[in-house]
Amino acid sequence: MTVTWPLNQDPAAEREQQTYTHPVPSREYILVALQQAGKPLTHKQLCTGFGLEAPEAIEALRRRLMAMCRDAQLLRTRRKAFGLIEQMHLIRGRVQAHKEGYGFVLPMDSQGRIAPKQERQDYYLSPYEMQRLFDGDEVLIQDKSPHYNSRGRQEARVVEIVARHTQKLVGHYYQKETFGEVVPDHPRLRHTVLIPAGASLDALDGQVVEIKLHRQPDFQQAPMGEVIQVLGHAMDPGLEIQMALRTYDIPHTFSPEVLAQAASFAQNVPDQITDGRIDLRDLPLVTIDGEDAKDFDDAVYCQRQPSGSWKLYVAIADVSHYVEMDSPLDKEAYQRGTSVYFPGQVVPMLPEALSNGLCSLNPQQNRYALVCEMNISARGNLSRYRFYRALIRSHARLTYTQVGALLTEPDSASAQDFRQAYPKLVKPLQALHALYQILRTGREARGAIDFETQETRIVFGEARKIERIIPVERNDAHKLIEECMLCANVAAARFLIKHKIPGLYRVHEGPKAQKLEGLKGFLAELGLTLGGGEQPSPQDYQALMARISERPDREIIQSMVLRSLSQAVYSPENEGHFGLAYPAYAHFTSPIRRYPDLLVHRAIGSVLDSQRASAHVLRGENQPVKAQHLSYPYDFETLLVLGEHVSMAERRADEATRDVEDWLKCEYLSAYIGESFPGTVTTVTGFGLFVRLDAIYVEGLIHISNLPADYYEFKADKQRLVGEHTRRSFRLGDHLQVRVANVNLEERKIDFDLVQNPLSTRTRRPAKTPIASKTPTPKTPRRANKTTNKPTPSETPAQKHTQAASAEEIQYPLLIDILAAADTPPVKKKKKKRLGKNERARLKAEKAAEATKAQEVHKPKASKKKKPKKKKAEAKKSCKKKTKKAP
Incomplete structure (x- = not known):
């Protein structure tokens, strides 16, 4: 037997022998072998x-090959050969389903990572391909020979389903004659799951259940499963949280x-x-949190120095003392990634014995803490900092209101x-407030973007029913704690950089070109500009925020500015925090x-536990010594995977929380169907207007079909809908009177009808003559209309916006009234494309040729008209004359 790849040349032979x-x-050697073979x-x-x-080695290789196929390192062909995916021109990716039935494949690298949206090319999956796929499935698609559908759109073809993502799901159970069906609650899961007789756990029609899949979807058959838990009826208190936990796959049991x-x-x-800690129990540290807070991470204290600077202490719960690496607690915390804060309920990252007990900085109790001691200059700059472990005792549990x-x-x-x-806490708190005012000044000078968004809180009554939704007011206590936390986070980021420790940074990139262009177009409509050209700085954004601070539509503008920015993520590669205007920032x-x-915390602790000299650490007596690579074994690649996971966990928690809030708001508003409320347009889309009710902070949709009868054009750059006939305009910030028309709990949708339609006060081109009018009016070319709609050189967009609309309200009657008096409904006109001179000449010639051909085809019908009759009479006379001359 000829051995092509001897095992003694395997680079990982020693590891495999152990x-x-x-x-x-x-695995590495197998990949090398297939690379050299050049074929499966x-x-x-x-x-x-x-x-x-x-035989044992042969079987072990077979299992390894199958595992490599499972991990998408290899592909097994129909001839049972194993090949490299790259050489077979295949792309590995994750399916992202859309609620309308189609989907996309998001390409993955060899490590299973998905690149940011702006750096990758997604591949479209048709509804036909999605028949056998669930959201989150990992697949292989063809890289070459793309398939095009009947409309000419490129579509991906799935060659292999590498891994199934959905094994359990939550949905509503419906009983049929001989079987049951479960309609998934998640909008991206479009498949109805069959439940065989005897596998329903006696679930009642319409109940919410959790099922386990036994058969995945395919082209020929629907997925099948069994009910493993009946969660209850849709309106049961707290059911919305149980559904969200399972729908978004959030770990919730320890x-x-x-x-x-x-x-x-x-x-x-x-x-x-012990453990080299510093005794700070006499320092009057306090916690300041909300009235309903149960876990207290941080305690603060501040004092003014004789030099005019400030000394700020931020003591953070020393969780790393209890949660050691690779322990059961650590593995569970990693899987969860974050605590999830639902309205009225928290799913903690750590068991309550730690989160609300030993790790929580409860008042008048000894607690272990990791302290960041900072010197802040009189101008609000962080001049010095050091970290150390301490034993503290919170002197009071205070609230923001107090x-x-x-x-x-x-x-x-x-x-x-x-x-x-x-009495002893008044002076330290006043010092904190004075420091906050200096830090705020420094924040403005730095150019950090300051958003003042309106947060709300749901107030529950009996049986977890919403009594009301109230705004949350942020006072100076909220803001001073926020500034203290920012200082400590900046110090932590600087510590990582100073000591060259790989760590996770909180990264917030600047705006992308496409979103920036859309924002500038929207601002131009309001007479506003964003400085900085194609690369605006945080200072440019902050200057814009300052200019709109007194405007009544500032909240709408802030919303658009927020949408133009990227979402912050966790990454070991420090790229700064754009929104906060920090070159380095960490949590x-x-x-x-x-x-x-x-x-x-572990990164900072690894330096504290080492013998490494540093001006940024303070070690007490009996400080334990550990090798840094043992106490903190994370490298860049490991942290890259960790960063992606915790970023995903954060997004997952946000989506689940929004889902529960939407459910509760739908349930709340279902009692008000048919009632009218004032609201404000918060989003304009091609399919309608999203309106937030002013009094109760609930958002719903006025579908475009429920607007006054017209054909509406969506102007994305101006964020408005404009009627083609009436020229009625709906835009961000418009105040409307709406009626609650429908509430769909299962889809979390609220539909509004328009009750009152105050016209946008923008200048419009002159109204067209009503269809019912009998007086013919010469048509004005569209180009002339566009010209008249432009402001004069001396008229700014802001001046144009403030013109009165009362005269226009008289000129533009509702199109539905016009149609009532008209004999025939209007026909939607297609927007004509401007053609070149040669193209117009060609079309004119073709049109003339078609007209001539039509006359020839329909010649008998033309005999009824006057002109053809004359020609026929002349022809008869000619025939008579010829007849007379004939012998």
């Missing part, structure tokens, strides 16, 4: 090439092993100082009660609820 009794080629090889051919004879480890720690932190009243309403009854209850202050913060 794992297997009988030597087996490593069967299992038997590979065994011969590697020189495998022992294993006995994890709970046992959390319970194994002593319930009280001893008074003895502290806000003390700082901004010192003469109020609440402030007087606070002074009596906490350090919330390790109880965010896994990236825990990783940053």
